[in-house]
Amino acid sequence: MNNILKKATLAAAALALGVTSALAGEIVINYDGSDPAPKKAFEMVIKKFEAAHPGITVKWNLFDHEGYKTSIRNFLTADAPDIAAWYAGNRMAPFVKAGLFEPVDDVWADNGLNDALASTAPSMTIDGKKWGVPYTYYQWGIYYRKDLFAANDIAVPKNWKDFLAACAKLKSAGITPITIGTKYLWTAAGVFDYLNLRTNGYQVHNDLTSGKIKYTDPRIQTVFDRWEELVRPGYFIDNHAALSWQEALAPMVQGKAAMYVMGNFAVAPLREAGLSDDQLDFMQFPQITAGIPMAEEAPTDTFHIPTKAKNKADARKFLAFLAAADTQTEVNKILGQLPTNKNAQVADDKFIKAGFEMLSNAAGLAQFYDRDAPAAMAKAGMEGFQEFMIKPDRRDAILKRLDKVQAKVYK
Amino acid sequence: MQNTNSQIASLSPLHHQNFLRRNRLKIAPWLFLAPAMVMFTIYVIAPIFQSIWISFFEWDGLGAKTWVGNQNYVELMDDDRFYTSLYNNVIWLVLYMLAVPAGLFIALFLNQNVWGIRLYKSLFFFPFVISQVVVGLVFSWFYDPSNGIIALIFNIWGGNPPAILADERYVTYGIIAAGLWPQIAYCMILYLTGLNNVSPDQIEAGRLDGARGLKMLWYVILPQLRPATFIAIVVTVIGALRSFDLISIMTQGGPYGSSNVLAYYMFETALSEYGYRMGYGASIAVVLFLIMMVYICFFLWRMYVQEKEGH
Numbered sequence: 109m110n111n112i113l114k115k116a117t118l119a120a121a122a123l124a125l126g127v128t129s130a131l132a133g134e135i136v137i138n139y140d141g142s143d144p145a146p147k148k149a150f151e152m153v154i155k156k157f158e159a160a161h162p163g164i165t166v167k168w169n170l171f172d173h174e175g176y177k178t179s180i181r182n183f184l185t186a187d188a189p190d191i192a193a194w195y196a197g198n199r200m201a202p203f204v205k206a207g208l209f210e211p212v213d214d215v216w217a218d219n220g221l222n223d224a225l226a227s228t229a230p231s232m233t234i235d236g237k238k239w240g241v242p243y244t245y246y247q248w249g250i251y252y253r254k255d256l257f258a259a260n261d262i263a264v265p266k267n268w269k270d271f272l273a274a275c276a277k278l279k280s281a282g283i284t285p286i287t288i289g290t291k292y293l294w295t296a297a298g299v300f301d302y303l304n305l306r307t308n309g310y311q312v313h314n315d316l317t318s319g320k321i322k323y324t325d326p327r328i329q330t331v332f333d334r335w336e337e338l339v340r341p342g343y344f345i346d347n348h349a350a351l352s353w354q355e356a357l358a359p360m361v362q363g364k365a366a367m368y369v370m371g372n373f374a375v376a377p378l379r380e381a382g383l384s385d386d387q388l389d390f391m392q393f394p395q396i397t398a399g400i401p402m403a404e405e406a407p408t409d410t411f412h413i414p415t416k417a418k419n420k421a422d423a424r425k426f427l428a429f430l431a432a433a434d435t436q437t438e439v440n441k442i443l444g445q446l447p448t449n450k451n452a453q454v455a456d457d458k459f460i461k462a463g464f465e466m467l468s469n470a471a472g473l474a475q476f477y478d479r480d481a482p483a484a485m486a487k488a489g490m491e492g493f494q495e496f497m498i499k500p501d502r503r504d505a506i507l508k509r510l511d512k513v514q515a516k517v518y519k
Numbered sequence: 520m521q522n523t524n525s526q527i528a529s530l531s532p533l534h535h536q537n538f539l540r541r542n543r544l545k546i547a548p549w550l551f552l553a554p555a556m557v558m559f560t561i562y563v564i565a566p567i568f569q570s571i572w573i574s575f576f577e578w579d580g581l582g583a584k585t586w587v588g589n590q591n592y593v594e595l596m597d598d599d600r601f602y603t604s605l606y607n608n609v610i611w612l613v614l615y616m617l618a619v620p621a622g623l624f625i626a627l628f629l630n631q632n633v634w635g636i637r638l639y640k641s642l643f644f645f646p647f648v649i650s651q652v653v654v655g656l657v658f659s660w661f662y663d664p665s666n667g668i669i670a671l672i673f674n675i676w677g678g679n680p681p682a683i684l685a686d687e688r689y690v691t692y693g694i695i696a697a698g699l700w701p702q703i704a705y706c707m708i709l710y711l712t713g714l715n716n717v718s719p720d721q722i723e724a725g726r727l728d729g730a731r732g733l734k735m736l737w738y739v740i741l742p743q744l745r746p747a748t749f750i751a752i753v754v755t756v757i758g759a760l761r762s763f764d765l766i767s768i769m770t771q772g773g774p775y776g777s778s779n780v781l782a783y784y785m786f787e788t789a790l791s792e793y794g795y796r797m798g799y800g801a802s803i804a805v806v807l808f809l810i811m812m813v814y815i816c817f818f819l820w821r822m823y824v825q826e827k828e829g830h
Contacts, residue, residue, distance in 0.1 A: 177792050181580060202795070206581040291685075291773060347664045349685035349774040358665075478793070487793030495775035498685075509599060516594065 135422045136189040137168040137411075140176035145376070149442035156438075157429050164422050184208040188416035190423040196231040196242055196408040197475035198317065198482060203412075204234045210413045210420065211237040212427060219428045221449075227467070228408050228448045231475055240412035241427040242448040244440050245473075246372040247463030248298055248405035254389040256283060256366045264391050268306075268334065271394045275343045278366050285343040287365035289356030290497060293490035297477035299369050300493050301405055304331045306396035310403035310472035317480035319518030323489075323510040332496065332503055334396060339500045349494060357381065369393070371407070375459050376444060390462045401471030407479060408448065488513040567808065574801035584798075591802035601803070604779040607691050608760065608810075611780060614695045615702060615759035619751045622706025623744075627736075629707070630714045640711065647704035655768030658697035659684065684770050687777035694765050694778060702758055706751040713747030714740075749821070756814050760807065781807040 137154075141147055147170065154166045169189065171179060180192060184203060194200055203209045216222050216238050222229065228242045257264070257274075260281050265271040275285035290296045304313050308327045315321045316328065338344060345365055348356065354377060359365035361381040368374060378388055392402065411430060413423045429435055436447035441455040446464055454464045467473065478486035492506040539546065574591055576584040595601050629640050646654065661668050662683040670680035683693040717740055725739040741748070763782040766772060772779035772787060779787070781803055787793075789800020 174792075178790070181795075185581065202579060202581060206579075208581065292771070293773070347682035347685050350662075350664055350682045483793040484788075484796060487787075491773075491775040494773070498687075498774060512597075 133163040133419075133422060134165045134167060135191060135419050135426055137166060137191040137193075137426070138171060138176075138180070138183060138189040139168055139193045140171045140173050141193070142170050142172045145443055149439045152442060153430065153435060153439055156435065157426060160429065161422075161425060164425065166426075184414050184416070188414035188418075190413065190417040190419045191426055192412050192414055194240065194410055194412055195475070195479055196228065196240075196410050197479040199475070199479040200239055200410070200412070201234060201482070204239050208415055209239045210415050210417070211239055212241065212413060212424065213238050215241065215424050215427050215431070219431060221431050224433065224449045224451055225431060227450065227473060231408055231473065232410065240410040241431045242408045242410045243430050243436060244443055244445045245406045245408040245448055245467075246445040247467055248302070248369070248371045248407075248476075249393055249463075249466065250367050250391045251360075251370055251374055251378070252367040252389055252391060253360065253363065253365075253383075253387055255387045256363060265394045267394050267398070268396045272337060275338065276341070279341065279343060283363070284345045284359060284365040286338065286367045286369065287345045287356045287359045288348045288369065289351030289353045290348045290494045291350060291352050291355075293487075293494055294476075294478055295353050295356075295370075296493035296497060297486070297490045298371070298405065300331070300335070300489075301474060301477050302369060302393040303334050303396070304328070305403045305405070305474060306393060306400065307331050307334060308397070309400040310474065313403070313474050314480070317477065317485075319485070319514055323492075323507045323514065328507070332507070335496065336500050336503075339497055344497060349498060371405075372445060372459055372463055385458055390459050392466055402469075403472035403474060404467055404470040405476055406446075406467055406470070406473040407476045408473075482517055485513060485517045570801045570804050570808070573797055574805050576798040578797040579795045580797050581795075587798065591799050594799065595802055595806070600776045600779060600784060601781075603776055604781045604784040604803075607778065607780045610691055611695060611698075611759040611762055612756065614692070615698065615755050616752075618699055618702040618706045618755050619748065621699070621703045622708075622751060623710050623748075625703065625707045626710035626714060630711060644704050644708055646701040647708070649701075651698075651701065651764040652768050654697055654701055655765045658693070658700075658765075659769050662693055684778075685774050687774060690770060690774065690778040694762075694769055697769065698758070698762060698765050702755060705754060705758075709747045709751045709754075710744060713744045717743045753814070753818055757811070760811055760814075781810075 139146075139150055141150055150168070154168060158164065158166055176193075180194065180203075183189065184192065185208065188208075194203070200209065216225070216229075221241070225232075225242060228245065229238070232238050232240055232242060252264075256278070260277055260283070262274045262277055263270070265274045278285040288295050288299065301313065304316065307330050312321060312327055316323075321328065345351075345356065345359055353370070353374070356368070357374065357377055358381075360368055361378065361383060375388070392404075395402070411427060413420055413427065417423055430439075431449060433447070433449045433451035433453075436449045436452040437454075440447045440452070440460075444455070444457065444460065446454065446460060446467065454460055474480060478490065481489060489510055492510050496503055496506055573584075575586060575588060577587045577590070578584040625643055629636065629643060660666075664670050664680050664682040664685070667680075669683065673680035681689060683689045721739055721743070722735070725735055730739055761782050762780055763786065766778060766780060766783045767786075770778045772783050776784075785800050785803040785807065787800075788796050788803065794800065
């Protein structure tokens with residue numbers, strides 16, 4: 109009896125040892141892609157990674173998108189995973205400054221990423237170091253109803269004058285030129301960013317979001333002059349402050365609105381709602397100031413190693429795997445987005461191809477107003493944009509208020 | 520003799536040594552209160568002082584805290600959003616008070632014995648039972664400018680429906696209307712229980728003296744409902760000041776902050792996606808706490824006076 113017990117304990121101990129040695133090769137990943145496509149893409153990545161590295165098992169925690177933004181602050185300080193998903197640009201600055209992300213320059217150098225990921229490298233760099241690895245990004249621009257343009261005899265506008273003429277024509281035909289849902293504010297920032305990028309260029313966008321230019325600066329005033337040319341004649345849909353971005357898709361599907369300044373993630377729901385590729389098309393935001401190089405918005409999603417991670421060696425292997433060209437090809441095929449690795453293949457899709465071509469020739473890539481500007485500034489700024497779109501008369505008061513916020517946020 | 524001896528022997532240690540036993544009448548209540556007091560101290564009292572302490576710092580919740588003295592309060596005094604929220608809180612306080620007379624009216628109406636009255640009572644009480652989140656969602660759909668019931672009514676009369684939740688002029692009133700629905704039900708149930716205790720002989724006496732209708736209500740019924748009225752006012756004031764869930768569900772303080780109230784503004788600056796200014800959020804919390812303190816003190820003072828009169 110005693111003997112049997114001893115044997116059993118030994119076996120249990122051996123089993124426990126076996127488990128711990130397996131644990132040594134385990135990495136924990138926290139990921140916020142709970143929508144069907146990101147989830148599927150990530151499942152694929154993990155399967156491939158485990159196949160390529162037989163010694164390592166991957167445990168992953170799936171978070172919902174909004175909840176993740178609050179939980180990341182808790183788990184980075186308390187119970188850190190080995191890999192955490194996040195965003196590029198100023199969005200990662202608070203965690204970098206607090207010492208919660210680990211610099212991964214070695215991963216970049218060892219895998220030749222400085223060349224392969226060159227386009228997104230600046231947005232991953234803070235204080236001269238790289239703080240993570242980007243795996244996907246997507247273009248912004250104008251999604252429009254090709255059939256409505258054709259029915260009203262409108263060519264794709266290439267400059268501001270044509271764009272305003274197209275809006276006027278649509279409006280007189282009883283179609284709202286531009287749909288937008290500003291209930292959650294950030295959509296208005298997309299319009300602002302593009303007006304600013306086209307009026308003043310990439311450098312002014314960066315100077316504004318890093319607090320070097322005031323909102324009452326004459327250059328920003330010009331942006332609002334252009335914006336007024338859309339707001340005053342009622343080219344944006346009515347009641348946009350009551351709509352989320354998804355709700356604002358409806359008028360476009362119903363043919364009541366013709367254009368939407370949006371990211372490429374709008375294509376999937378528009379297709380699901382029944383728009384065919386003959387009806388829906390993509391155009392670059394038209395030129396405003398001639399001679400300004402066209403910079404684009406391309407928000408980048410990233411993975412990082414928290415400073416408190418337990419298995420940093422294997423986490424580095426995972427980042428390298430994620431940055432590789434063929435991984436990115438397959439991930440982005442499922443996501444319907446663009447790979448950041450320049451050697452990766454782009455999926456055979458009209459919108460992804462258009463985005464890839466546009467971004468390859470971009471003079472600069474902006475993350476997005478609320479990722480480039482610090483959070484407190486972004487919130488006040490986007491509220492100001494929404495207010496301006498409803499009450500353009502308050503422009504001076506809004507811009508003065510934003511200056512006041514700016515002075516406090518960037519002190 | 521032997522008997523008395525043993526009695527003394529057993530009594531004396533009881534008298535001189537066992538402190539607990541001697542004072543058990545004094546100690547027992549404290550023992551029973553202790554668990555609640557410990558919880559209350561840890562989860563209510565201590566956080567109040569922590570909030571006040573944090574409000575003197577600049578802190579993002581991650582890095583080091585920097586002492587900024589009263590800077591957060593100075594900034595608050597110069598913050599348009601803060602004044603909008605404060606003003607909205609005042610509107611909430613005033614309009615939420617409508618729940619008290621409305622609740623009384625419905626309670627009087629339901630306080631009769633007809634067949635199925637229990638069902639009617641439950642139906643009127645229903646909005647208080649369902650979650651505020653559901654109330655918020657339902658009213659958002661009512662207000663939806665394209666498909667909502669308000670829009671349908673406007674369309675029937677050929678009007679152009681207002682986007683209640685997207686228009687700074689109506690948005691706060693729209694949310695308060697949603698909040699009043701469950702709040703009226705709450706006041707109603709308070710008055711219904713109060714009406715059960717109205718003494719029939721006083722009504723009889725009043726009737727003999729010729730009191731009828733409004734006079735009966737004002738001079739005979741209402742004075743007897745004073746405890747119910749008091750509680751109804753207190754819960755309504757507190758409900759108005761801590762309004763948060765409806766705003767979070769219906770507008771998130773929008774459009775551009777025009778439907779914000781202090782409780783939500785505090786959450787937004789301290790804990791939301793674009794916030795994480797813990798010190799600033801804490802200073803808003805302190806201001807809200809001071810406003811609530813006025814009512815809490817009034818409430819405690821009245822309780823104290825009543826207790827005194829009672830003895």
